[in-house]
Amino acid sequence: MTQLIRDFRSIFLSDKPLIDLRAPCEFTLGAFPSAISLPLMTDEQRHLVGLCYKEKGQQKAIELGHELLDSQAREHLVNSWKTYADLNANDCYMYCFRGGLRSKTSQQWLSQAGTDLAIVDGGYKAMRQYLIEQTELIAESQNFKVLTGYTGSAKTHLLLQFKQSLDLEGLANHRGSSFGEQMTPQPTQIDFENKLAIALLKLNELSLPSILIEDESRLIGSRSIPMVLKDKMDNADLIMLNEPFEYRCEQIFKDYVVKLSADYKDKYAENDVENYHAYLVKSAQRIKKRLGGVRMSKLLALIDNAIQVQKNNGNLQLHRDWIGFLLEKYYDPMYAFQLSKKRDRIIFEGNTEQVVEYISELQ
Numbered sequence: 001m002t003q004l005i006r007d008f009r010s011i012f013l014s015d016k017p018l019i020d021l022r023a024p025c026e027f028t029l030g031a032f033p034s035a036i037s038l039p040l041m042t043d044e045q046r047h048l049v050g051l052c053y054k055e056k057g058q059q060k061a062i063e064l065g066h067e068l069l070d071s072q073a074r075e076h077l078v079n080s081w082k083t084y085a086d087l088n089a090n091d092c093y094m095y096c097f098r099g100g101l102r103s104k105t106s107q108q109w110l111s112q113a114g115t116d117l118a119i120v121d122g123g124y125k126a127m128r129q130y131l132i133e134q135t136e137l138i139a140e141s142q143n144f145k146v147l148t149g150y151t152g153s154a155k156t157h158l159l160l161q162f163k164q165s166l167d168l169e170g171l172a173n174h175r176g177s178s179f180g181e182q183m184t185p186q187p188t189q190i191d192f193e194n195k196l197a198i199a200l201l202k203l204n205e206l207s208l209p210s211i212l213i214e215d216e217s218r219l220i221g222s223r224s225i226p227m228v229l230k231d232k233m234d235n236a237d238l239i240m241l242n243e244p245f246e247y248r249c250e251q252i253f254k255d256y257v258v259k260l261s262a263d264y265k266d267k268y269a270e271n272d273v274e275n276y277h278a279y280l281v282k283s284a285q286r287i288k289k290r291l292g293g294v295r296m297s298k299l300l301a302l303i304d305n306a307i308q309v310q311k312n313n314g315n316l317q318l319h320r321d322w323i324g325f326l327l328e329k330y331y332d333p334m335y336a337f338q339l340s341k342k343r344d345r346i347i348f349e350g351n352t353e354q355v356v357e358y359i360s361e362l363q
Contacts, residue, residue, distance in 0.1 A: 003107075004121040005093050008130040011120070012198045013205060017092035019081060019117070021102050022124060030190025032127065033198065038080050040102045041068070062101070078113045081106065085115050092117060099123030128190075131197035138200045139229040145347075145362070146233055147355075148215035148339075149241030151177065151331040152248030155214050158241065158352055162359060165212040166203060171195045174221030176214075177331075179256060179283040181221065183263050192223045210362060212239075238342060239358065240349040245332075249323050257319040261310070277307045280322075287330065295329050 010016070018035040020027050023046040027037040041049065045068045053061035069077070085092055094110075094117050096102035103119040110117060120127060147155050156175075159165045172192055174180045187195065203211050215238070218230055225233075243251075264272040264279075280303050288296050302322035309318045348358045 003118040005118045006121040017088045019094045021096040095120035095123045135197045136228045143210040144236040145210045146236045152252045153241045153243045154251045164208045172220040172223040178286040237347045238345045240346045
C-alpha cells in the first residue's frame with residue numbers, strides 16, 4: 001500500500017531529509033534545502049520518456065522507462081536510495097514532480113529491497129505551492145521592523161545578534177550592494193524563494209511580536225524579493241542605525257578588503273590579487289552610469305593604485321581611499337535621498353549600542 005505524507009509544515013519546520021527523484025535539470029532549477037538529488041532518470045532518459053508519452057501515451061512511456069532502466073541501473077538506483085535512507089535511520093521521504101509514477105515506482109522498488117519510505121503527496125509541485133502561499137500569508141500577517149542605515153553601518157552584523165531576524169542577504173548569498181558579490185554563486189531564484197519561505201515559517205512558529213529585517217532594494221544581487229514581502233517592508237516601521245563616516249569606512253575596509261583579500265588568497269593562491277582586482281573593477285562597472293564618467297575614472301584610479309601597493313608589499317591601507325571616495329560621492333548621497341522619502345517611518349534612531357538595547361526591549 002502506498003504510504004503518502006502531506007504534512008508540509010512539519011517537513012519544512014523539521015528540515016526533514018528528502019530524496020528528490022526528479023531529473024538533474026529539474027533539481028538544478030529549484031529544490032529544497034534538505035533535499036538530495038537521487039534521480040530515477042537522467043535528463044536524456046526523462047526527455048525520451050516524455051516524447052514517448054506525448055506521441056504514444058502513458059503505457060508506452062512506462063514500458064520505455066522500464067526498458068531504459070535495466071536491472072543493473074535499477075540495482076544502482078535502489079542502492080543509492082537505500083544508503084541515504086540508512087544514513088537517516090529511514091526518517092526521510094521521497095518525491096518526484098507531482099508525486100506520481102516516478103515516486104510510486106521508486107517506492108515499490110525500494111520496498112522490494114526491504115526499505116519502506118513514504119512519498120510526498122503531490123510531490124515537488126505541491127510543496128513549492130505551499131511555500132509560495134506561506135510566504136504570502138506570513139508576509140501579510142506578521143509585524144516587521146526594518147533596520148536601515150547608511151552603507152557600512154554593519155546592519156547585517158547587528159541583525160544576526162537577534163533570533164527574530166530574517167537575513168535576506170544570507171539567504172541570497174549576496175551583500176546587497178554593487179560590491180556585494182560573494183565567492184560562491186547565488187542560489188537560483190526558486191531556491192532563494194524556498195529558503196526564504198522556510199525561514200519565515202520557522203520565525204512565525206516563535207510567535208514573536210515582530211520580525212527584524214534589513215532594508216533592501218527589490219534585488220539582492222540578481223535575486224528578487226517576493227513582491228508581497230517587499231511591499232510589507234516598504235511600509236514597515238524603520239529602526240535607523242547611525243554610525244559616523246570613519247566607523248563605516250573601517251567596517252567596509254574589514255569586510256571588503258581585509259577579509260575578502262584573505263578569501264581570495266585561500267581560493268586563488270598566487271593569482272589572488274589579480275582576481276581580487278578584477279572583482280573590484282567588475283563591481284565598480286555596475287554603477288558606472290550612475291557614478292558618471294569623471295568619478296568613475298577617479299574611482300578606478302584609486303582602486304588601481306591600492307592594488308599596485310598590495311601587489312608590491314601586501315599593504316592594504318590605500319584601499320581606504322577608494323572606500324571613502326565611494327561613500328562620499330555615491331553611496332551616502334544616494335542613501336540620503338532615499339531616506340528623505342521615508343523619515344516619517346523612523347520609530348527609533350541611534351548608534352549600534354543604542355539600537356541593540358532598543359531591539360532587545362522589543363522581544
